[in-house]
Amino acid sequence: MYFAFDEDQEEFRSSLRRLLSERAPLTRVREVAEEGGHDGETWRLLASNMGVPGLHVAEKFGGGGFSFLETALVAQELGRALTPVPMVTTTGAIEAVLRLGTEEQQTTVLPGLLDGSVIGALALSGSDDTAVGAAKVRATGDPSAPSLTGRLDYVTFGHVADLLVVPALVPAGDAVALYLLDAHASGVHVTAQPSLDLTRPVATVEIVDADARVLGADPVSIGRVVNLVRTLLANEALGAAEAVLDMAVSYAKQRVQFNRPIGSFQAIKHKCADMAIAIDAAQATVMYAAMCADQDNDEFARVAVMAKAQASECLTLCAAHNIQVHGGIGFTWEADPHLYFRRAKATEPILGNNAHHTELLADLVGI
Incomplete structure (x- = not known):
């Protein structure tokens, strides 16, 4: 098997590398790290102008309609430049909505995530957050309109997220589902924490009886x-x-x-x-x-x-x-x-x- 990108993908890589070298060199990365570790300007450019969060998402949802290889290529270049943008966590949130969300949720949630106007965070803070015995958040009340309570540590880019995708025990306590949670809603408290990686900031998310929307529990x-x-x-x-x-x-x-x-x-x-x-x-x-x-x-x-x-x-x-x-x-x-x-x-x-x-x-x- 030939493990390489094709000519068009390599041209895309070159364009992206030039952009990052001009807009987000390591000198800029250091400045952003001292300010909180999120380059909002570069992220908006990448998301709105180049559509990088949704390159592999079907066009009917507002994505680019490309393969996942293009998305992987973007991740490589962002890693090469240490660009402090929420690419991975937002893409994870997008994939959660695509895989588990209803048609109504996909229609209303995806556009903002895809164009960068909404920053998503897949709130996985440990190795087994999606396992029943390790979930740190629990849903209570009506299963169709639950409230979440719990604490998540080390949520990547949690302090700048607008929408959290949270793994939590379902009310019955026998499974873990993913839930959509407004990061600015009542009962949600997000606190930025010191991070070893200055280019990938983390935050603690404390949740107390916060209203959420269920995505799904299919393992x-x-x-x-x-x-x-x-x-x-x-x-x-x-x-x-x-x-x-x-x-x-x-x-x-x-x-x-x-x-x-x-x-x-x-x-x-x-x-x-x-x-x-x-x-x-x-x-x-x-x-x-x-x-x-x-x-x-x-x-x-x-x-x-x-x-x-x-x-x-x-x-x-x-x-x-x-x-x-x-x-x-x-x-x-x-x-x-x-x-x-x-x-x-x-x-x-x-x-x-x-x-x-x-x-x-x-x-x-x-x-």
Whole structure:
């Protein structure tokens, strides 16, 4: 199987990369991080002008009608640039409405999410939030018009979200459903929290008897939504890892030690080679996961878990090696390598760490 984007997709990648380099370079990323970690201007441009949240959504819903590969490509470029925009979490919310929502909900909710006027957040704060025994929120009252109560920690971009998609125990307590919750409604209190990754802010969401709308409790559809988010996170991590390798190679060519570029030293060559090998291996898995997501086939669940684990591990290795290549300056605030290392360490635990994903994969394949 050939794991690569076609000519049109690569042209789209080039256009997007140019846009991000002009509108959201790392200097801009640092400024946004100090202001709260959300580049609203860039997000509105990406959403309204380029339609990136809904590239793979059917045109009848207001989407672009492209394949999921285009959406995966966007995630890679946003990861490469560390652009602080709510792409993954909003796309997760869109997919939840598409998979579980009624026709009326799709008609009324999707347009705002697709054009960027509404920021969505798929409020998954742990590895097993969609499991009955681990849900942190509970629905009470009339099942068709429930109230939610509970607390969610570490909701990505929760402090700027307008609409939350919340997993919660149904009133009967025997299943988990996804619910639509207005982030500004009475009974919803969102508090921004410090984040290790300055480009991916998090928030605590406290919910007390807040009115919500039920999307659905079909476990297969919910699993599809979660695995799609895993796949997008894997693509972000892959893009960031490629940027880190480029950064390390560029520095190794320029930095001179003992009258020679440090890239001529065997130890530096080995680190860069290890990074390149890890990226090549991760790319095959991540691309296959995106293809499976596009085809919605039976392999998707297994491959999405593999992609998240492998891409996360790849980024951690590359980010750490990049700091070593840069030497002492790599640890300083003024240098950029630490931004990618922060992204790597913050990506690891999202939806469960690598150990959790290994156990999950073992269960999926029956071993």
